Amino acid sequence: MNDRTCAAAVHAVDGTAIIKLTGEVDGSAAAVLTSAYQQAAADGSAQTVVLDFARVDYINSTGIALIVSVLAQARAQRRKVVASGLSEHYREIFDITRLSDFIEVFGDLDTALQMQGH
Amino acid sequence: MTSVAHPAGRRLASFTVASEPGNERVARARVAEAVAGLGLTAARLDRLKTAVAEATMNAIEHGNRNQPEIPVDVEVTQDGADIIVAITDRGGEHEPAGPAADPDLDLKLAGAQPPRGWGLFLIRNMVDAMQVSTDGPRHTIQLTIRAGAGAPEPDLPGGGQ
Numbered sequence: 001m002n003d004r005t006c007a008a009a010v011h012a013v014d015g016t017a018i019i020k021l022t023g024e025v026d027g028s029a030a031a032v033l034t035s036a037y038q039q040a041a042a043d044g045s046a047q048t049v050v051l052d053f054a055r056v057d058y059i060n061s062t063g064i065a066l067i068v069s070v071l072a073q074a075r076a077q078r079r080k081v082v083a084s085g086l087s088e089h090y091r092e093i094f095d096i097t098r099l100s101d102f103i104e105v106f107g108d109l110d111t112a113l114q115m116q117g118h
Numbered sequence: 119m120t121s122v123a124h125p126a127g128r129r130l131a132s133f134t135v136a137s138e139p140g141n142e143r144v145a146r147a148r149v150a151e152a153v154a155g156l157g158l159t160a161a162r163l164d165r166l167k168t169a170v171a172e173a174t175m176n177a178i179e180h181g182n183r184n185q186p187e188i189p190v191d192v193e194v195t196q197d198g199a200d201i202i203v204a205i206t207d208r209g210g211e212h213e214p215a216g217p218a219a220d221p222d223l224d225l226k227l228a229g230a231q232p233p234r235g236w237g238l239f240l241i242r243n244m245v246d247a248m249q250v251s252t253d254g255p256r257h258t259i260q261l262t263i264r265a266g267a268g269a270p271e272p273d274l275p276g277g278g279q
Contacts, residue, residue, distance in 0.1 A: 027139075060142075061172055061236035068226050068233040075227060089164035096243045097236060098223045 004058070008036035016116050017046035018109070022055040025063035037070045041077060048116050049074055052109045054085025064097055071102055080104075084112040127197030130156075134189035135174065137182035137207075142174035145192050145205070152194045153201050157265040166201070166263050169244040172237045173205045173259045181207025181257050199264050200246075206258040 006029030011018045017040035025033070040049050051067070053059075059067075074081045084106045086094065094100040106112035131152035135141040149170045150163060158166065174190055182188040191206040221239050225231040242248050247262040 058143075060168075060175065061240050062234065064236045064240075065233040068223070072227045072229065072233070087164075088161065089168070092161075092165075093168070093240065096240070097221075102223070102227070 006032045006056075008032050010036050010039045012040075012043050012046060013113065013118055015045050016048045016050060016113065016118065017041070017043060018050045018052060018113075020052045020055070020109075024058040024060075025053075025056055025066065026058065026060045027062040029063060030066055033066045033070060037073060041073070041079070046079065048080045048082060050109065050112050050116070051081060051083045051103075052085050052112070053083060053087075053090065054109065056085075056090075059090055059093070064093070064099070067099060067103075071099070075102070082106060082112050082116070084109045127195045127200070127202070129193065129195050130201075131194040132192070134191050135178075136186045137178045137184055137188050137190055138186045139175075139178065139184060141178060141190070142171040145174040145190070146171040149192065149194055149203055153196075153265075156196060156201060157199075158201065158263070162263060162265070165244040166203070166261070169241045169248075169261050169263075170203055170205070172241050172244075173203075173261060176237055176259070177205050177207035177209075177257075180212050181209030183209065199266050201263050201265055203261045204258050205261070206256050208255045209257050210255045211252045212257060 004024045006021060006023040006025055009020045019036045019040055037049070040046055071081050081102070082104045083094070085108055086105060091105055094103065094105055106115060131148060133148055135144050146167045150167055153163070153166065174192070177190045178184060182190060188208050193204045195202045221235045222231060226233050241261065245261045245263045249260045251258050251260070
């Protein structure tokens with residue numbers, strides 16, 4: 001494992017699951033992201049999943065596809081997905097891909113949680 | 119097949135990377151190094167780096183089919199305000215061969231399109247111009263981004279690009 005490897009830490013706060021990602025979100029992140037979402041969804045009370053990208057420094061097109069997959073699963077389970085900590089560049093990519101039409105983007109995790117009522 | 123004129127101008131860098139997954143990061147870093155100080159804003163440098171990484175990944179995976187012994191050539195030139203990056207694989211004519219239909223997020227979320235397929239779309243939206251050419255086995259994607267004051271901001275979807 002090196003500092004580029006994607007890792008995820010999952011926490012739950014009163015109906016909100018937080019997935020803190022670190023490293024690079026690319027094809028090698030598939031198992032990590034899938035497992036993290038499953039862990040987040042295992043808490044049936046989680047109505048919102050926050051993807052925190054504050055410690056992510058690279059997202060490629062395969063990573064975008066993984067985020068699309070997580071979003072599709074969440075929507076099928078009637079969960080909201082929000083994002084925090086994206087750099088300006090990846091915020092732009094969320095706009096270009098229209099992910100931001102489906103995933104509300106907040107500047108940082110604290111703001112994202114406040115806006116979920118925490 | 120179309121051909122793209124070899125870029126005129128000053129050569130800033132010319133190198134190869136082996137066709138191994140992950141080497142797009144090497145190309146991205148070396149191109150960023152080559153264009154440092156040429157007046158690209160931080161935002162436009164980020165866009166160029168993303169386009170270079172995606173184009174190199176395509177060359178490695180789709181062009182050279184992850185065969186490490188087959189190189190991907192990267193050439194960076196400057197022509198006036200234009201910074202031009204040419205990325206060449208040995209896969210001959212292959213996808214992406216030119217503008218394809220944009221990915222549709224609604225269809226992807228509905229399961230009617232696979233989640234993947236964002237690479238070429240990202241490249242097109244990151245740079246000011248993209249050209250693809252094939253010369254025998256050599257398949258080149260040429261990316262152009264303008265540096266300095268007055269460089270246009272890439273359009274968002276619906277902006278006519």
